[in-house]
Amino acid sequence: MKNFEYRITQYPADDFRELVFVCSNSGECERQKIPTDQMDVLARLLNDMGQAGWELVQLAFAEVGVVAFWKRDLQAQGPN
Helix, strand or coil, X not given: CCCEEEEEEEEEHHHHCCCCEEECCCCCEEECCCCHHHHHXXXXXXXXXXXXXXXXXXXXXXXXXXXXXXXXXCCCCCCC
């Protein structure tokens, strides 16, 4: 059985000033009018954590910013 460790990180809204997600009551979300530079910010965040062995579990978007939930195998090597 694999064992995982978890990490929760928060990124300020200023980093995602134009990242817009619209969600329906059923929980379906889609992005709208997202400038390329904002997508690049999100891609860098995902790639940096992925290279350290972290797998994204979920992103939560709020007025104050983005909260990311990560997990990785305890056997994984890499910086925190």
